[in-house]
Amino acid sequence: MPSAISPTISTSLPLAQRLRGVSSSPVRDLLALAARPEVISFAGGLPAPELFDVDGVRAAFDAVLAGPRARTALQYSTTEGDADLRSLLAARTSSRGLATTADDVLITTGSQQALALLSTALLDPGAVVAVEDPTYLAALQSFALAGARVVPVDSDDDGVVPASLERVLDEHSPALVYLVTTFANPTGRTLSVQRRAEVAAVLAGRPTWVVEDDPYGELRYRGEALAPLASQPGLEEQAIYLGSLSKVFAPGMRLGWLRAPRELRARLAVAKQASDLHTSTIDQAAAAAYLTATDLDVHVAGLRTAYGARRDAMLDALPSVLPPGSTWTDPDGGMFVWARLPDGLDASALLPVALEHDVAFVPGTPFYSGTPDRSTLRLSFTTHSPERTREGLSRLGRALRGTLAR
Template identity: 65%
Template sequence: MTVAESVPVHSPVPPLAGRARAVGGSPVRDILAVTARPEVINFAGGLPAPELFDAEGIADSYRAVLAEQPARALQYSTTEGDPALRAALAARTTARGLPTGPDDLLVTTGSQQALSLLATALLEPGDTVLVENPCYLAALQAFGFAGARVVPVPGDEHGLDPEALEELVVRERPKLLYTVPTFQNPTGRTLPADRRAAVAAVAARRGLWIVEDDPYGELRYEGERLPWIASRPGAEDRTILLGSFSKVMAPGLRLGWLRAPSELRRACAVAKQAADLHTPTVNQLAAARYLADHDLDAHVRRVAGVYRARRDALLAGLAGALPEGSVWDRPEGGMFLWARLPEPYDTTALLPRVVRHDVAYVPGAPFYAGRPDRRTLRLCFVTQTPEEIGEGLRRLGEGLREGAAED
């Protein structure tokens, strides 16, 4: 046998699926990796403040569950979710104005999984999805992996325009509308009550699923709480409401849920069986125990009070940091503020120069499904103290001025 005969011939391995090649990673996570140095004041993340986690209360709940029912906590569970947790979630949802029973809910591994399950259950490749413009980035990724055609709905400083929505529904025949109507990511905007009613009416008239994502709604600092779109007349049988503990308890628990009409909920449960069988049992039991033994609402009020002071610090310093002619929103809650610089600023091009000053933001361009506004940027204000925010804005102003001078 010759040497050539003894060496196996290596043919190329089959390629990745087209959806894996077509959908990129998260620019936000890429920025966080680049700016992970401790000296960087990072307005780029979407992370809740870790020092505000009720770590002891959560630890108490885990200890109680593992001491009292270790076999159940460490065993497989039902796909739909732990009954005690679903009962507690149903009670909280009902108390907020949307009558809900435990069987209306499916527990998911974070609300991000709920998006993936809905994409699997509802979307065929080539189906059209309508989104806000700009839109939560990971939703764009989930719909992109499903092979959907994503179309942005025009809007203004108050959110999407219901008249433009109806025109697009008639023209594009979409499967669903995805919206974060309260303290939206990335803009921090809240859709007014009249527009919520109008969106529900469009869905009822035209035959449309609404996916209403609400991870930030409990983090309200001022103003009155607005009813969910899911509670509006005409939307009852066509709205999927998504919730999460990530921003109000802890994201590491990876606990979310969806509330959906029965047929769609069952389809999502089947998709979840294929994905992960069920969300970790011990996490579900610990969360249910926490809700039983602790006052989550009081904890959220404490967190919101701290976040409000941080939002106010950001608002107080923006005028001195951003170039003249910039505009920004005043969020009533949530975690994010959206700003638009004047022409000819390009926040993507400027970011590497700003990072040299040990401060970071997220450029707005990746959040757009259509043509991006390259003057925009997102600032997360909840993970820094007011003093750190002031210093971060000083650095941001220096970086923007230096970057503009280099251009």
């Protein structure tokens, strides 16, 4: 596996210190290693490209460029984002249980930029961020780049543990609490209905921002949809909700959004002005045209059917692939299964052997902000058909057997 090291440059010229504590993403590194067509990669959280609505997206761009606003779509635009797109995303967010208006929304260049803007606006060097452990790797990178100190909060099958969160709040007074509440990356776990109420009760009124990252929530394959944590009573003035079109529309267009209390949203717009002025005008216009002309819910329903079958193929195969004593999550949706090998097996040591068998995954270690469990690994099930998933897991099984035989 490529080593996750802080970027270094051999030069006598001055360099900023902020990157010293930021490690390269092993997921991004693995995408390059697993680019060979013969490799079946469960490493990246990639939507299936054959399910992209290419015809619909092409028609949306054609409509924008053929219409009366064609030249406007090629011009600079407002930092807050395309007015039509903001209205459409506000309505979509409201339909999921979090009342939102267009004025609450800031369009971002992917939800990853939302994390960068929040880190800029809310975190001074040395500030504390509390995160569920393990958590989304790129969020850890954003917080590290801001010079924050990340403190882990315990989690279990129902998500972050309220008692552990309360203890961290009391002992560390974090400026920000970051949670992926639904089908979390990397574990696939969902904060249960009861836990949402308990976590909200712990957080309400505390002098800490609550960031709810929700890129996977619409990809539900069983069970009932849950309203966002940000909709819980008492969090109105401190909750920030992040959404994304990457998992249900087109990740290459890099379109996300954040919903924040009005005063903070205005400050985040200033931070965005200093970052990129605004997100791509034409991509926003095309997305608005697409959402107006197309029933996205119908498209998402197709994704749920396809991805649900792929999840089932992975879960059906794992008992014959992983060694006795292994455990894994059984997610209701999202993109990931989180597995734990028996004690003594190091997933990072297994990866080079797996690559020799033309299969890839992500070891769990980089997702931890606290002491890592080296026996864990993340498997993404959305990218490949059920048949190719079964073949990839068969290769992983052979790699495991070869490792155990050594």
